[in-house]
Amino acid sequence: METLEVYCLSAIERGMDGAKVIDPRSIVTAEWVRMKCQFGCPGYGRRLCCPPHTPIPEVTRKVIDSYEKAILLHQRLDQGRKTKGFNEAIVRLEMEVFLDGYYKAWSMGSGPCRLCKECDxxxxxxxxxxxxxxxEACGIDVFKTARDNxxxxxxxxxxxxxxxxxxVILVE
Known part of the structure; x- marks a missing residue:
C-alpha cells in the first residue's frame, strides 16, 4: 500500500488546489450544521445525498472515529462553477485509494449531488x-475543519x- 501523501499528489494532478493527510479527530461535527440544511436550503429532502436521508452528526462522528487517517481536499471554484466536477474527482480518487488496498476508503464531497437532474x-x-x-449534509462543520487544518x-x-x-476521504 502507498503512503497517503501519494494521493495528495494525485489530487493536485486531478485539479485540486490543496490536499492534506489529517487526523480524523480534527474533523468537527456539530448538530447545528444539519439544521442549516433543514432551515436554510431549498434542496432539503430533495436528494438522497441530502438530509434527512444522510447520517445524523452523531453517526457521522462514530464513522469518522473508526478511521485512522483522512485526506482533506480543497478546490477554489470560480464564480458560477458548480461542485459536480470536484465531487467526481473525489470519488475517482477514493476508488484509486480503495484499489490500492485501503478497503475502508470512503469519501464525502461538497454541496448537493448533481448526478441526476431530479433525484428519485x-x-x-x-x-x-x-x-x-x-x-455538511452529514453534519460536518466544514469551516472549522478547514481552518483547523x-x-x-x-x-x-x-x-x-x-x-x-x-x-474528505476517510482511509484505513
Whole structure:
C-alpha cells in the first residue's frame, strides 16, 4: 500500500488546489450544521445525498472515529462553477485509494449531488457507485475543519463570488 501523501499528489494532478493527510479527530461535527440544511436550503429532502436521508452528526462522528487517517481536499471554484466536477474527482480518487488496498476508503464531497437532474427520493439511487453525500449534509462543520487544518475558507456574500470547497476521504 502507498503512503497517503501519494494521493495528495494525485489530487493536485486531478485539479485540486490543496490536499492534506489529517487526523480524523480534527474533523468537527456539530448538530447545528444539519439544521442549516433543514432551515436554510431549498434542496432539503430533495436528494438522497441530502438530509434527512444522510447520517445524523452523531453517526457521522462514530464513522469518522473508526478511521485512522483522512485526506482533506480543497478546490477554489470560480464564480458560477458548480461542485459536480470536484465531487467526481473525489470519488475517482477514493476508488484509486480503495484499489490500492485501503478497503475502508470512503469519501464525502461538497454541496448537493448533481448526478441526476431530479433525484428519485422514493427509489434507490441510480448512481450508487458515484453518489456521495457532502460533508455538511452529514453534519460536518466544514469551516472549522478547514481552518483547523490550515486551509482558507470564508462566507461567500453573493452567488457570483468565488469560493473554497472541501471534500474528505476517510482511509484505513
Amino acid at each position: 427520493i422514493a427509489g434507490l439511487c441510480k448512481h450508487g457507485y458515484e453518489a456521495r453525500p457532502s460533508m 490550515g486551509f482558507p475558507i470564508e462566507v461567500i456574500r453573493s452567488l457570483e463570488a468565488s469560493r473554497n470547497v472541501y471534500g
